[in-house]
Amino acid sequence: MSFESMAVLQEPYLSWLLQGLSLTFALFIFSWTTAFVLGFLLLLLRMSPIKVIAWIPATYIELARNIPLLVQIMFWYFAVPMLLPDFLQQALNRGDSGFVLAGLALGFCMAAYFSESFRSGVRSINNTQLEASRALGFSFLRTMQYIVFPQALRATIPLIMNNTLLLFKNTSIAMAIGVHELMYQVLSINNDTFRTFEIFFVATLVFLFFSVLIMIAGEFAERWAKKSRRISDA
Amino acid sequence: MLEIINDYWLFFLIGQYPNGPIGGLAGTLLLATICLILALPCSILIAIGRTGKNRFWRGVTFVIVYVMRGTPFLMIIFWAHFLGPLVFGTSIGAFWVMVIALVLYESAYLGEVIRAGIQSLPYGQTEAAKAMGFPRTKTMTLIVLPQVMYNSFPALLSQFVSIIKETSLGFVIGVHEFTYAASQVNSILLVKPVEIYAILGLTFFIVCFTFTSAARWLERKIGKSQGVLPA
Numbered sequence: 001m002s003f004e005s006m007a008v009l010q011e012p013y014l015s016w017l018l019q020g021l022s023l024t025f026a027l028f029i030f031s032w033t034t035a036f037v038l039g040f041l042l043l044l045l046r047m048s049p050i051k052v053i054a055w056i057p058a059t060y061i062e063l064a065r066n067i068p069l070l071v072q073i074m075f076w077y078f079a080v081p082m083l084l085p086d087f088l089q090q091a092l093n094r095g096d097s098g099f100v101l102a103g104l105a106l107g108f109c110m111a112a113y114f115s116e117s118f119r120s121g122v123r124s125i126n127n128t129q130l131e132a133s134r135a136l137g138f139s140f141l142r143t144m145q146y147i148v149f150p151q152a153l154r155a156t157i158p159l160i161m162n163n164t165l166l167l168f169k170n171t172s173i174a175m176a177i178g179v180h181e182l183m184y185q186v187l188s189i190n191n192d193t194f195r196t197f198e199i200f201f202v203a204t205l206v207f208l209f210f211s212v213l214i215m216i217a218g219e220f221a222e223r224w225a226k227k228s229r230r231i232s233d234a
Numbered sequence: 235m236l237e238i239i240n241d242y243w244l245f246f247l248i249g250q251y252p253n254g255p256i257g258g259l260a261g262t263l264l265l266a267t268i269c270l271i272l273a274l275p276c277s278i279l280i281a282i283g284r285t286g287k288n289r290f291w292r293g294v295t296f297v298i299v300y301v302m303r304g305t306p307f308l309m310i311i312f313w314a315h316f317l318g319p320l321v322f323g324t325s326i327g328a329f330w331v332m333v334i335a336l337v338l339y340e341s342a343y344l345g346e347v348i349r350a351g352i353q354s355l356p357y358g359q360t361e362a363a364k365a366m367g368f369p370r371t372k373t374m375t376l377i378v379l380p381q382v383m384y385n386s387f388p389a390l391l392s393q394f395v396s397i398i399k400e401t402s403l404g405f406v407i408g409v410h411e412f413t414y415a416a417s418q419v420n421s422i423l424l425v426k427p428v429e430i431y432a433i434l435g436l437t438f439f440i441v442c443f444t445f446t447s448a449a450r451w452l453e454r455k456i457g458k459s460q461g462v463l464p465a
Binding site (some may be wrong): 003006062063066067068069070071072074075078079082083165169170171172173175176179183187190197200203204207208211212215 | 304305308309311312313316317395399400402405413416420428431432434435438439
C-alpha cells in the first residue's frame with residue numbers, strides 16, 4: 001500500500017467523490033431543515049398546558065433519543081413504505097426513495113435533539129419574564145415571539161451547533177441503506193482501486209474539514225451569545 | 235408480531251450462540267460493556283492530559299479529541315476494519331474490530347465527560363492536597379479522581395447509552411449483534427419488516443431508556459447529596 005501518488009484524486013474517482021459530497025450536503029440540508037422545523041413544532045406541543053398533548057412529543061423525544069439512528073433509518077427504509085398507501089409508495093419509488101427516507105429518518109431523529117436544545121433554551125428564561133409580559137397584555141404567542149424566543153436563542157445556538165455537527169456526521173449512516181453519499185462513494189472507490197489508505201485519508205480530511213468549520217462556527221456563536229448576554233444584563 | 239417473537243426470541247437474544255459467535259442482544263451488551271471497561275482508563279488518561287500542565291500532552295490529547303469528535307463513527311469503524319489486520323498482521327474478526335473502533339471513539343467522548351468533571355471540582359481540593367504535602371500523582375488518584383468519578387457517574391451512564399446505540403453500526407462490517415440478528419430474521423421472513431424492525435427498535439428503547447432513567451435518577455440523587463438543587 002503505497003502513498004506515492006494520489007491516484008484516488010484522478011478521474012473518474014474525483015467526480016465520484018464530488019458526487020458523494022454533494023449528496024452528503026443535500027442530505028444534510030434536507031434533514032437539518034426537517035429537524036429544525038419539526039423540533040420547533042415538538043417544542044410548541046410540549047409547552048401545551050393540556051397534559052395529554054404535552055405527553056405526545058415527550059414520548060416521541062424519548063423514543064427517538066433511545067433508539068439507535070441506524071435502526072431508525074432501517075425502520076424508515078424497510079418498514080415505513082409498507083405502512084403508506086399505494087399511491088405514496090409509487091411516488092416514493094419513482095424518486096430516489098433511499099435519499100428521501102434517509103433524510104426523513106435523520107430529520108425526525110435529530111428533531112428530538114433539536115427540540116431538547118430549544119427547550120433548555122426556553123427553560124433558561126426566568127418565569128417572571130413570562131408573567132410580566134402576560135401581565136402587560138401580550139398573548140401567549142406574542143410573549144413567545146417577542147420575549148422568550150429572542151432570549152432563548154442565545155442559550156440555544158451553541159447547543160444547536162453541537163446538534164448540527166452530530167447531524168452532519170450522522171449523514172454517513174445513510175450509506176447502510178445504499179444512499180450514494182460520501183461514505184458510500186469512498187467504499188466504492190476503495191473496492192475499485194484497493195488504495196484503502198489514500199482514499200480513507202482523503203475522505204477523513206474532507207469530513208474533518210467540514211466538522212471543524214461547524215465547530216469553529218459553534219465556538220463563535222458561543223462567544224457571541226455570552227457577549228450579547230453581558231450587554232443585556234448591564 | 236408475537237409469532238415472530240415466539241419463533242425467534244432466542245435468536246434475537248443470543249444470536250447463533252452455541253453454534254456460532256455470540257450475537258443478538260447479548261452480543262450488543264457484551265460489546266458495549268467491553269468497550270466501556272477498556273475505554274474508561276483511556277479516557278481518564280485523555281482527561282488528565284487535557285487538564286494537565288504539560289503543553290505537549292495537552293496538544294496531543296486536544297488533537298485526539300477533536301479528530302474523534304469531527305469524524306463520523308462509520309469512518310473510524312472502516313479505518314479499524316481495514317487497518318486492523320495490517321497492524322495485528324492477522325484478521326482479528328469483526329467483533330474485535332468493532333471493539334477497537336468503539337474504544338477509540340468513545341475514549342474521546344468519555345474523556346470530555348471526565349474533563350468536565352475534573353474542571354468542575356473546586357480547585358481548593360487540589361490546593362488543600364498540595365498544602366498537606368501530597369505529591370501530584372497522589373493528589374490525582376486519591377483526591378481528585380475518586381470525587382470526579384462519583385460526580386460524573388450519571389454522565390458516564392448516559393454515555394453508556396450512546397455506546398449501546400453505536401454498537402448497532404457494527405452491522406455494516408458484519409458484527410454479530412442485535413441489528414444484525416434482526417436483519418437476518420428479516421431476510422428469512424422477507425414480508426414482515428414492520429414487525430421485525432418494531433421489535434428491534436422497541437427492545438433497544440427498553441434497554442437504553444432503563445439506563446437513561448437510571449442516569450437521571452442518579453443525577454438528581456447525587457446533586458441533592460451535595461446540596462445542589464436539580465436543574
